[in-house]
């Protein structure tokens with residue numbers, strides 16, 4: 001017999017569930033391990049008329065210091081399966097994207113090796129249309145299993161639309177994704193190793209962050225603009241523009257979410273004043 005109290009926690013610190021390691025408590029927090037638990041949580045949400053937010057590995061979200069006045073639905077534990085049928089790889093939403101990349105390579109498939117090292121989940125990567133080194137999730141996405149309004153459905157990738165770090169997914173909860181890959185002709189292991197090395201060299205992976213804070217503006221790079229505006233190393237409280245990669249704002253010394261948000265606003269203001277370009281956040285700022 002499933003007990004809701006064992007699935008839904010109260011006052012869970014969100015700093016434990018995001019890569020920035022900031023944020024206050026969620027009024028409710030649930031981490032379903034299977035579709036049945038997801039359904040029960042859904043019924044709870046309907047009954048209590050609660051606002052909710054789905055998260056994966058929390059690597060592209062910035063929670064509020066006051067927390068979240070609703071239910072945070074973490075799908076990280078929907079990570080029970082990865083299966084390959086010929087060149088189609090299907091993975092649960094909570095599987096880490098990087099684990100899926102490694103699994104594909106071990107099985108001699110290629111197509112997603114350029115996404116090595118992105119720390120999100122499969123669900124988060126589909127929602128965000130995550131990408132790196134000229135590959136985006138949409139390039140290989142075959143179908144998506146979603147949960148919406150209490151029902152599970154499978155959509156073909158062509159029924160969704162994707163653009164730079166954006167998908168048409170709104171109220172749908174991604175439960176799993178299938179990806180159409182190629183039988184490897186090149187050496188995906190080597191590509192993966194090179195990419196992981198590049199990430200280590202260029203990104204401040206030793207500090208909590210959300211990766212790139214801003215989207216790439218047309219024709220240039222956010223990091224380049226930020227650096228040219230003299231903001232490299234600029235800090236507010238415990239948040240700092242990384243010296244290693246100017247589009248990363250790192251939590252270098254017990255930053256609050258407010259420190260990070262204030263620094264984001266400051267960077268946007270200075271870059272706009274000096275270049276006329278308004279940067280747009282890639283990170284999802286979550287209101288209480």
Ligand SMILES: Cc1cc2nc3c(=O)[nH]c(=O)nc-3n(C[C@H](O)[C@H](O)[C@H](O)COP(=O)(O)OP(=O)(O)OC[C@H]3O[C@@H](n4cnc5c(N)ncnc54)[C@H](O)[C@@H]3O)c2cc1C
Nearest residue numbers: 055056057058059060120121123124125130131174210211
């Ligand atoms: C060091 C570092 C490097 C990074 N490098 C890259 C990079 O190279 N390229 C890149 O694209 N990103 C990068 N990122 C950002 C981040 O990893 C990606 O955006 C990733 O896809 C987010 O996945 P997540 O599971 O952490 O999603 P979360 O941060 O948990 O959520 C992000 C958004 O997706 C939604 N969401 C999450 N899961 C689901 C689901 N199952 N169903 C519906 N909606 C969902 C959430 O509501 C939220 O709006 C980096 C981050 C870090 C910290």
